[in-house]
Each structure stands twice: as C-alpha cells, then as structure tokens.
Amino acid sequence: MLNMAQGRPGTWLRHCIAGSEDLPNVISAREIVDAESRFTRFAPLLATLFAGEQGAGWDGLVRSPLISFPAENGALALVKADNDLAPTGSVKARGGMHELLWLVERTGLEQGLITPASDYRVLLGDDATTLFSRQRVVVASTGNLGFSIGRIARAFGMTAEIHMSREAKAWKKEQLLALGADVIVHDGDYSETVAAARAAARAAGSHFVDDERSRLLLAGYACAAAELRDQLMELGVAVGRERPILVYIPCGVGGAPGGITRGLKALFGAGAVCVFVEPVGSACVTAALAAGGTPSVYACGGDNVSIADGLAVPRASELVMAAVGNAIDAAVTVTDAEMIEWVGRVWDCAGIKLEPSAAAAFAAHGRLIEAAATLGRPLPVDAVPVFWCTGGARMPEKEFEELLSLGRGGSPAGNAVTRRLPSGKGNFADQFRPSSRGSS
Numbered sequence: 001m002l003n004m005a006q007g008r009p010g011t012w013l014r015h016c017i018a019g020s021e022d023l024p025n026v027i028s029a030r031e032i033v034d035a036e037s038r039f040t041r042f043a044p045l046l047a048t049l050f051a052g053e054q055g056a057g058w059d060g061l062v063r064s065p066l067i068s069f070p071a072e073n074g075a076l077a078l079v080k081a082d083n084d085l086a087p088t089g090s091v092k093a094r095g096g097m098h099e100l101l102w103l104v105e106r107t108g109l110e111q112g113l114i115t116p117a118s119d120y121r122v123l124l125g126d127d128a129t130t131l132f133s134r135q136r137v138v139v140a141s142t143g144n145l146g147f148s149i150g151r152i153a154r155a156f157g158m159t160a161e162i163h164m165s166r167e168a169k170a171w172k173k174e175q176l177l178a179l180g181a182d183v184i185v186h187d188g189d190y191s192e193t194v195a196a197a198r199a200a201a202r203a204a205g206s207h208f209v210d211d212e213r214s215r216l217l218l219a220g221y222a223c224a225a226a227e228l229r230d231q232l233m234e235l236g237v238a239v240g241r242e243r244p245i246l247v248y249i250p251c252g253v254g255g256a257p258g259g260i261t262r263g264l265k266a267l268f269g270a271g272a273v274c275v276f277v278e279p280v281g282s283a284c285v286t287a288a289l290a291a292g293g294t295p296s297v298y299a300c301g302g303d304n305v306s307i308a309d310g311l312a313v314p315r316a317s318e319l320v321m322a323a324v325g326n327a328i329d330a331a332v333t334v335t336d337a338e339m340i341e342w343v344g345r346v347w348d349c350a351g352i353k354l355e356p357s358a359a360a361a362f363a364a365h366g367r368l369i370e371a372a373a374t375l376g377r378p379l380p381v382d383a384v385p386v387f388w389c390t391g392g393a394r395m396p397e398k399e400f401e402e403l404l405s406l407g408r409g410g411s412p413a414g415n416a417v418t419r420r421l422p423s424g425k426g427n428f429a430d431q432f433r434p435s436s437r438g439s440s
C-alpha cells in the first residue's frame with residue numbers, strides 16, 4: 001500500500017510504458033469533435049468579447065504557444081504555454097470555458113436566438129443578455145476554474161457563484177470578487193467544497209460545473225491534443241514509439257491531465273507518454289493507480305497540504321479514472337521545495353511566469369527518467385519532454401516576487417522584471433538532474 005506519510009517524492013510507473021492498452025470509450029471521439037467545433041463556432045464572438053484584454057488581433061481561438069528550448073547537447077525540450085492561455089490565463093480556459101460555451105449555446109438554441117449556422121455574436125445583444133442575466137452558474141474551485149467560469153459567465157451577464165476550498169489564495173479570491181462573482185469560502189478541503197457546491201446548485205436549480213464528474217470539461221481539455229499535434233508538425237518534430245513525447249501535466253482531480261491524455265492517446269498512441277504530476281501530500285491519482293478505486297489521500301498517509309493550491313485535492317475524479325486510468329503511463333509526486341525551485345529556474349532561463357502548480361511539471365522529468373532506468377525500462381534518449389505549464393500569468397507581481405525570493409532562500413527578490421533573460425538563453429537540458437532533496 002502506498003504510504004505518503006514520510007512526505008518523500010516518488011514515481012509510479014506502468015509496467016509497460018506507452019503499452020497498447022485500448023482507451024475505453026468513456027469519453028467518445030464524437031464528444032471531442034463536438035467540443036472542437038464549438039470552440040470554432042464561438043471564436044468570432046470570443047474575439048469580440050475579449051478584444052479589450054487580448055487585443056484586436058486575437059482570433060478568438062483558445063490556443064497557447066508551444067515554445068522550444070534547444071539545449072547545447074542538441075536535446076529538445078518543449079513548453080506548452082497554457083500559463084498564458086487566452087482569455088483566462090490557465091489551462092481552465094479549455095475545460096471550464098468549453099462547458100460555459102456549451103451552456104450559452106444551448107440557451108441560445110432553445111430560445112431561438114441562434115441556429116448552429118448563425119453568427120454567434122448576436123448572443124452579445126440585449127435580448128440575449130436579458131436572458132443570460134436570469135441564469136446562475138455554480139462551481140467549486142481553488143481558484144483557476146472559478147476564474148475561468150466566473151470570467152466567462154460574467155461576460156455574458158450571468159450570475160456566478162464560486163465555492164472555494166481553504167487552500168484558495170487571497171489574490172484569486174480578490175480577482176473573482178472584482179469580476180462581480182459571488183464567492184463562498186469553505187473551511188473544508190476541495191472534495192468537501194465540491195460536494196457543498198453541488199448541493200447548493202441542486203437546491204437552487206442552477207447549472208453546476210462539476211469538476212469531478214463533467215464530461216464537457218474533459219472534452220474541452222482534450223481539444224488541446226490536436227493543437228499540440230499541429231504545432232509539433234510545424235516544428236518538424238516527428239513523434240512515434242521510437243521517439244515519444246514525454247508529456248508532464250500537473251494534476252489535481254485529474255480533469256485537465258485526463259482530458260489532455262484522452263486526446264493525446266487517441267492521436268499518438270504509444271508516441272505519447274502521459275505523466276501526471278502531483279504534490280506528495282495530495283497524490284490522489286497516484287493513490288488511485290497504486291491501490292485501485294479512488295482512495296482519499298488521508299487514508300494513504302497524505303495531509304493534502306501544498307503550496308500548489310491548484311493541485312491540493314484529496315480524491316481523484318472517478319470519471320477521469322474510468323476514462324483514462326488505463327492510459328496514464330506514470331505518476332510522479334513532487335515536493336513544495338521542488339516546485340518553488342522550478343518557479344525560479346523557469347523564470348531565470350526563459351522569462352516564463354509560473355505558479356507553483358504549473359512548475360510541478362518540470363520537477364517530474366529527472367525523476368521519471370531516473371525511475372525508468374532504475375526499473376530496467378529506460379526511455380528513448382531522444383524522447384522529447386513537453387512541460388504543460390498550466391497557470392501563472394495572472395499572478396500579481398508581488399506574489400510572484402515572494403515566490404522567487406522563497407526559492408532563493410528568502411533573500412529579497414528585488415525587481416524580478418529586470419532579471420528577465422531573453423527566451424531560449426538558458427540551457428534546460430542540463431538542469432534536469434533529480435533534485436538532491438528527493439529520491440525515487
């Protein structure tokens with residue numbers, strides 16, 4: 001039985017990495033295609049709605065750059081920059097926004113405001129706004145899901161009720177209040193907060209975005225796979241079993257990494273090695289993989305305390321485990337110290353601003369390579385790591401500087417912006433020695 005009590009990081013590896021296990025049809029290919037076409041139908045509307053923040057040049061498509069870090073030894077490492085994903089600055093702009101667009105579209109269709117062939121920008125008109133103003137959306141979140149849901153709901157004039165768990169950061173609460181969302185803070189963990197929000201939504205007849213059970217969220221996240229495939233092709237990176245991508249995705253309930261994995265396995269099969277990354281004390285997917293079912297981390301000795309608020313979740317989503325449990329190749333747990341260290345390294349090397357949850361992706365690479373070699377299942381040397389950077393752009397400068405100074409042993413951070421190096425100057429490949437703080 002898995003024991004998290006010592007707080008030591010570790011690695012769970014599938015017996016046959018990128019094996020041939022078929023993906024169960026829990027989330028169908030049809031649901032993903034529907035999500036992709038929904039994003040396309042809404043693009044002109046989103047470009048109009050967010051022109052102020054994203055600039056008039058934004059095409060309304062929810063896509064993030066794939067950034068390459070060529071290293072001196074010729075190795076390639078890639079960053080999927082959802083930390084700055086338009087329009088809400090985290091991976092939740094994929095899943096969370098997709099569910100809201102689904103709701104807006106269904107309302108518009110039912111009320112006869114649009115047909116699937118319409119210019120959806122009519123949904124920004126007065127008739128639609130009057131209608132949406134009677135709708136209430138409820139969600140539980142440690143911050144980023146709430147912000148994506150709140151931002152989009154409020155933009156259409158809906159009421160947004162965001163239930164937050166105790167690890168929610170003050171600045172995330174403040175940004176939600178500034179949107180005009182109703183914020184309810186619970187003194188419980190994330191699982192308890194989801195349950196409370198679900199009950200509140202049912203009682204009020206509101207639409208509940210269910211982070212543990214929503215198929216629409218997973219389908220939205222899954223759309224990222226085709227985007228990555230196109231970007232890899234543009235970069236001329238041919239992916240296959242001989243040269244897989246090692247995709248490191250930070251994991252809370254498992255929705256974002258699960259949806260992305262669902263999409264990647266369908267497109268790349270054994271060419272995509274999908275690695276979920278969790279804080280040591282909140283390793284709920286690791287626990288589910290190691291022990292079966294969806295045990296609570298508390299039962300495995302975990303305390304669910306982590307600086308990575310987006311990942312501090314005590315129990316994995318059953319839907320995610322059913323949909324992609326068999327397809328997850330590895331799960332790696334990382335410490336707070338490692339995440340903080342990587343926030344600083346990624347900033348120094350590449351000028352990319354990450355929150356600790358997102359930096360977890362980088363902390364996992366050295367450990368996975370080492371564990372795979374130790375267990376006699378080494379990964380191809382030219383496998384391409386892809387670090388899924390899930391959030392960070394919205395972090396206020398002050399919070400970010402405090403994080404950087406934590407990583408430098410608490411010395412005052414000074415002005416972080418002046419230390420920014422041009423992109424690509426750092427040598428990432430040299431940095432992935434497993435931290436001396438951890439062991440596999």
Ligand SMILES: *Cc1c(COP(=O)(O)O)cnc(C)c1O
Nearest residue numbers: 144252253254255256310390391
């Ligand atoms: C939500 C989130 C995750 C993980 O997503 P889950 O669906 O909870 O697994 C990872 N990183 C960040 C920054 C997030 O906001």
